[in-house]
Amino acid sequence: MNEPVLALDDVTTAFTSGWGPHHSVIAAMRNVTFAVHAGETLGLVGESGSGKSTTASVALGLRSPTSGHVRFLGKPFGDRKDRIGLLQAVPQNPLWSLNPRLRVGLSIAEPLAALDRSSLASHQAAVEAMLDKVRLDRALAQRFPHELSGGQRQRVTIARALITKPRFLVFDEAVSALDVSVQAQILNLITDLQVEHGFAALFISHDLAAVRYIAHRIAVMRRGQIVELAETSRFYARPQHEYSRQLLEAL
Ligand SMILES: Nc1ncnc2c1ncn2[C@@H]1O[C@H](COP(=O)(O)OP(=O)(O)OP(=O)(O)O)[C@@H](O)[C@H]1O
Secondary structure, three states: OOOOOEEEEEEEEEEEEOOHHHOEEEEEEEEEEEEEOOOOEEEEEOOOOOOHHHHHHHHOOOOOOOEEEEEEOOEEOOOHHHHOOOEEEEOOOHHHHOOOOOOHHHHHHHHHHHHHOOOHHHHHHHHHHHHHHOOOOHHHHHOOHHHOOHHHHHHHHHHHHHOOOOOEEEEEOOOOOOOHHHHHHHHHHHHHHHHHHOOEEEEEOOOHHHHHHHOOEEEEEEOOEEEEEEEHHHHHHOOOOHHHHHHHHHO
């Protein structure tokens, strides 16, 4: 098989809280191993506090693990400036990533401008092309985030994440705040854009229905460990781990 876009090998990430004799250590990730290939979406599910967000920050190169190895495009993470724009995140709430005082067209241009220190206004053509791709009217570029619907705002966030042509994307509860019908539209959009761009994706969600819809494989996390990792169809038909069965029964 081709070299994965992103691979975690035996990664452990521990947090220490408190100090002196009263300090405690929490292993948010324990011996986590997985790989994501170009054009593939790995779903990451698990209850609150199981370590999904910590895994996302390690995979994005935002946090160094305590032990183990992370490889992006076959190499350990190097200088942060060498990977600007190559790894991007789409968070749950677009209002967290969009500047409320910036017209959305300029927000979409921001990551490109950060790459080459150009002006936001110089990227109008690229912004319009991205608006077409996420199926938003070009006229919306002139609006502010609060003037859009939740689904439109999430399309803007996706346009902003994709404008630098990243190789790896994390969707962190990216559709959880949306109505079910809007969720389906956004999931379809992500799938279409992945076919076109070939990015690898980690799709974090507590919503097993959304994950089933979009992920090629599923990893189940519990107390920092991946307890099951399987092809989506096999996972939903015959979950192997007791905890996976509990999650599916709750669904
Ligand atoms: N910066 C930190 N300092 C100390 N402990 C942390 C820190 N970040 C996370 N943790 C702990 O690590 C564990 C995993 O947290 P994490 O946020 O990765 O889980 P999660 O699965 O993403 O949860 P949620 O679905 O609620 O976002 C939790 O016990 C959490 O309290």
